[in-house]
Amino acid sequence: MSARRAVGLVARREVSSRMRTKSFVLSTLGLLLGLGAYALIIVVAQDGPTRVGVEREASALRPALAAAAEETGGFEFVPVEGTRTDRLLREGELAAVIGGGAGGQLTLTVEHEADEDLLAVTRAAAARERTATELERAGVDPGEFRQRVASATVEVDALDPSENSAAEQFALILASTGLLYFFFVFYGIMLAQGVVEEKAGRVVELLLSTIRPWQLLAGKLIGVAVVGLTQLVLLGGAAVALAHGTGTVTLPTALGGTLVTLGVWFMLGFFLFAAMLAAAAARVSRQEDLQGVAQPVMLLITTPFVLGIALLSKNAHDPLIEWLSLVPPLSPILMPARTLLGVAPVWQIALSLVLTAAALAAMTRVAGRMYANSVLRSGSRVPLAEALRLR
Numbered sequence: 001m002s003a004r005r006a007v008g009l010v011a012r013r014e015v016s017s018r019m020r021t022k023s024f025v026l027s028t029l030g031l032l033l034g035l036g037a038y039a040l041i042i043v044v045a046q047d048g049p050t051r052v053g054v055e056r057e058a059s060a061l062r063p064a065l066a067a068a069a070e071e072t073g074g075f076e077f078v079p080v081e082g083t084r085t086d087r088l089l090r091e092g093e094l095a096a097v098i099g100g101g102a103g104g105q106l107t108l109t110v111e112h113e114a115d116e117d118l119l120a121v122t123r124a125a126a127a128r129e130r131t132a133t134e135l136e137r138a139g140v141d142p143g144e145f146r147q148r149v150a151s152a153t154v155e156v157d158a159l160d161p162s163e164n165s166a167a168e169q170f171a172l173i174l175a176s177t178g179l180l181y182f183f184f185v186f187y188g189i190m191l192a193q194g195v196v197e198e199k200a201g202r203v204v205e206l207l208l209s210t211i212r213p214w215q216l217l218a219g220k221l222i223g224v225a226v227v228g229l230t231q232l233v234l235l236g237g238a239a240v241a242l243a244h245g246t247g248t249v250t251l252p253t254a255l256g257g258t259l260v261t262l263g264v265w266f267m268l269g270f271f272l273f274a275a276m277l278a279a280a281a282a283r284v285s286r287q288e289d290l291q292g293v294a295q296p297v298m299l300l301i302t303t304p305f306v307l308g309i310a311l312l313s314k315n316a317h318d319p320l321i322e323w324l325s326l327v328p329p330l331s332p333i334l335m336p337a338r339t340l341l342g343v344a345p346v347w348q349i350a351l352s353l354v355l356t357a358a359a360l361a362a363m364t365r366v367a368g369r370m371y372a373n374s375v376l377r378s379g380s381r382v383p384l385a386e387a388l389r390l391r
């Protein structure tokens with residue numbers, strides 16, 4: 001039997017057997033329901049007035065702002081001190097701050113992107129205030145009057161220009177890192193449990209009488225990856241549909257390319273982590289011993305997930321998160337989140353892909369050696385030194 005045929009047979013067996021299980025159907029339905037519940041929470045959380053700060057220089061504009069806001073609703077204008085505005089914006093306590101600019105021009109300061117309704121309200125209030133001021137003056141030329149009213153514009157000053165608000169950014173971070181983390185853990189453990197089950201039942205001895213160990217391992221990795229990618233595509237499509245339907249999240253402009261990039265990252269990350277888990281699982285013969293050998297690999301998966309939630313939510317442009325997202329095995333979780341947020345340059349994405357592919361090639365050789373040295377040995381746990389030994 002050729003190597004391609006052997007790997008293909010094992011992969012098809014994994015796909016057909018796992019997609020028919022109740023766990024696959026129930027987990028898919030559960031994740032879809034979870035996405036729907038999260039979208040509902042986001043919609044409910046957006047209810048209520050949006051707090052907007054008004055600096056002392058623009059305090060005279062508050063009556064006009066309140067009058068203009070009555071037409072659209074949803075805004076609450078509160079006085080703020082200029083020295084605290086940046087912190088209040090970044091912490092999410094204020095959606096924007098209205099202040100005075102050069103030449104009497106108003107400035108609307110936001111963290112990422114100005115809300116269109118708020119911008120319309122601010123412009124209307126500025127026009128009303130300027131009109132009231134000019135009407136109090138006597139003998140103003142009508143042309144000059146119209147020119148002054150037309151000059152009442154608002155300049156948007158974004159601290160960190162972005163297509164998404166703070167809530168949208170957190171949703172994208174949680175969706176990308178959370179889904180990838182779940183799939184790496186869920187299908188990685190599923191693969192590891194299958195390795196131990198075949199070893200404990202002596203099924204692997206029958207399989208290896210026909211094919212080589214690396215062919216069996218490669219087929220299992222490819223088969224489980226196809227199952228995971230299928231479920232990820234279903235959930236990704238549902239997430240995109242919910243985002244468009246509810247309008248809760250502004251998706252990237254190049255959505256198709258972004259989704260393809262996420263699919264590539266899933267395959268690279270899954271092969272990297274699953275190869276480690278399969279090699280570790282081959283060292284034991286009982287399911288009870290699996291946790292001990294899989295724990296170091298689980299730590300490598302959990303660390304980038306925690307870092308992604310903590311650092312990206314605080315500042316997506318942090319140099320620390322930029323460098324960490326280039327380093328395998330952190331990059332398969334951190335870089336997709338930065339790509340989805342639109343803060344990762346093309347050269348960083350390309351470099352992280354190359355480094356991850358190189359790490360995968362090296363890990364595949366190590367995992368294949370550990371698997372071949374351990375999978376036929378039953379009884380106690382195979383020492384790591386013996387599993388890595390060249391034969």
